[in-house]
Amino acid sequence: MIKLLITNLLFQGAHMFKNKSEEYILEVFKDANYTIKNYSKNDIIALEGDICTCVGLILEGSIDIKRTLGTKVIHVSSFTKGHIFGEVIAFSDINLYPATVISASSSKIMFISKDNFIKYCTSHKDFLERFLNDLTNKIFVLNKSITNLTFNSIRQKICNFLITEYKLQKSYNIKLKMTKEKIAESLGITRPSLSRELINMKDEGLIDYSRNYIKILDLEEIEDILVQ
Missing domain, CATH: 2.60.120.10 (Jelly Rolls)
Incomplete structure (x- = not known):
């Protein structure tokens, strides 16, 4: 993987x-x-x-x-x-x-x-600046992805993603910047597995979601899941 x-x-x-x-x-x-x-x-x-x-x-x-x-x-x-x-x-x-x-x-x-x-x-130099900016963003994505692989469960991987985006966007209402298929790929899980776990987390009152957004409803519990 x-x-x-x-x-x-x-x-x-x-x-x-x-x-x-x-x-x-x-x-x-x-x-x-x-x-x-x-x-x-x-x-x-x-x-x-x-x-x-x-x-x-x-x-x-x-x-x-x-x-x-x-x-x-x-x-x-x-x-x-x-x-x-x-x-x-x-x-x-x-x-x-x-x-x-x-x-x-x-x-x-x-x-x-x-x-x-x-x-x-x-x-x-204008091109070089834009190019290096893209490379830096790639390194950031790589670091996030490797960190994500340290989590054992699908739920932990999703929670880590949510907390990271919450800190970046400074909002409980997280705008998805890529498709759920791409999110699943970045988390190292399948698209159906991502969908099933999002449904479970919604049923448990941890999140709500639409096509382009995921809303964090219980940040404290999501943070606790990462240390379980």
Whole structure:
């Protein structure tokens, strides 16, 4: 579980180009030295164990991240247009892809070598600031996720998530910033397990919830659950 979580987070790079057009992205990188490659559905972009020397940015389509564990192929995550991937891997001491990257549809991907990416960042400080902000947020997410794995029960994991968001949002009425499927993924549990436990916690008067919000009704009891 921990290895899959870290693999997922290694690929979850900057997403500062979400909902941006290809024209906008190309304009941003007009001073950069890059290449663009087109892939058909199911084409392999990088194999697990390949050396990663470039930062990738999805201009069109989507990619899947998959790992082979024994005889099983496990789907780790999927990313769409505007997502940067591979930057953490390219700049690490062990710069090998920890999973296979597959084109999930017809896709177009921009690649910038590590050296050219450094040159671009040093001459475009506004981009560098936004990029580092996204990386910092990723580290924060990784720390939260690893902390969450120390809790034994699904209820404890949900309570930890609620308390963390309560402190961040300074409100008992917590706005969900991602889908419940993504929340379940970040907690290392299944979507049905998350739904069942939320229903149980609602029935017990600990929380109430709607599609986009979870309201904490008994903060003291939720805090107590973490130390049980």
